[in-house]
Amino acid sequence: MKRILVPTDFSNNAYSALFYATRLFKDEECIFYILNTFDVQTPVFTSRIDTSKGDKLYKKLSNESQEKLDEVIHAITRETREFNHTFESLSVSKKLLETINKTIQNKEIDLVVMGTKGASGTKEVLVGSNTVKVIKKIKDCTVLAIPSELEYQSPSEIAFATDFKTAFTKEELKPITDIATMCSSNIRVLHISEKETLDEIQEDNLQQLKNNLGDLNYCIHWIPRMEQKTAHITEFIETANIDILCMAHRKHGFIESVTREPVIKKLGFHLSIPFLVIPE
Numbered sequence: 001m002k003r004i005l006v007p008t009d010f011s012n013n014a015y016s017a018l019f020y021a022t023r024l025f026k027d028e029e030c031i032f033y034i035l036n037t038f039d040v041q042t043p044v045f046t047s048r049i050d051t052s053k054g055d056k057l058y059k060k061l062s063n064e065s066q067e068k069l070d071e072v073i074h075a076i077t078r079e080t081r082e083f084n085h086t087f088e089s090l091s092v093s094k095k096l097l098e099t100i101n102k103t104i105q106n107k108e109i110d111l112v113v114m115g116t117k118g119a120s121g122t123k124e125v126l127v128g129s130n131t132v133k134v135i136k137k138i139k140d141c142t143v144l145a146i147p148s149e150l151e152y153q154s155p156s157e158i159a160f161a162t163d164f165k166t167a168f169t170k171e172e173l174k175p176i177t178d179i180a181t182m183c184s185s186n187i188r189v190l191h192i193s194e195k196e197t198l199d200e201i202q203e204d205n206l207q208q209l210k211n212n213l214g215d216l217n218y219c220i221h222w223i224p225r226m227e228q229k230t231a232h233i234t235e236f237i238e239t240a241n242i243d244i245l246c247m248a249h250r251k252h253g254f255i256e257s258v259t260r261e262p263v264i265k266k267l268g269f270h271l272s273i274p275f276l277v278i279p280e
Helices: 012-024 048-079 096-106 129-137 170-183 200-213 229-239 254-260
Strands: 002-007 030-037 085-092 111-115 142-146 157-161 186-192 218-223 244-248 275-278
Touching: 002 012, 002 096, 012 030, 012 048, 012 111, 012 142, 012 170, 030 048, 030 096, 048 085, 096 129, 129 142, 157 170, 157 229, 170 186, 170 200, 170 244, 170 275, 186 229, 200 218, 218 229
Parallel strands: 002 030, 002 111, 030 085, 111 142, 157 186, 157 244, 186 218, 244 275
Antiparallel strands: 142 275
């Protein structure tokens, strides 16, 4: 059974991300944990009267959170009757990132799915450069970021951008290969080269990648330019009709060099397709 965590702020974009995930894994047995966090701000020094006010505020926010979660689950259950999916709500009065990381451990989460845009006016909105921050701070779990209100279509073309500087095991590639297997997708390995030829380590990593992709449909694309990586990735997405972009999160690796580019620090919301990030 696949265990999927979907944070929500009850925006249309958050529901759209949940809806996309249920369609992507329609043939899989899944349990979806739908998480909402809320913040009760109370002064450090309070009187007994103030404490009672804080308790009332907590109960009010907790009830509102749970009621809205119940509405989300009612709606998504109605739309996924034919799938082998179950849904569980999580309402927590803690910071979003801290809660996501704890839930990943406690519930043995396989995938975190989130929208790249949240409801306006909320404090912890997953929007713009915040999407990149969330991706960087979520540990030990694959993240799938869904652009705002994206209509689902089965992914036929998956791009995996890498510099071949690190090796990937079969287990690390599983989030990509699972989707490719489920959806009969082509995997397009995209290499934006820094030099004209690969060094010995890169050659070995490329061969290992080929071995681990096995009998799946894949091909290797070379783009011999180093500057403005993100612009070239975006161009490739458009010309090759890519449906999902995948990258691996490595310290000092390719994704960090991409997100450091001045113009594209906001890769998350510049994409018009889902963005899958494999953890270190």
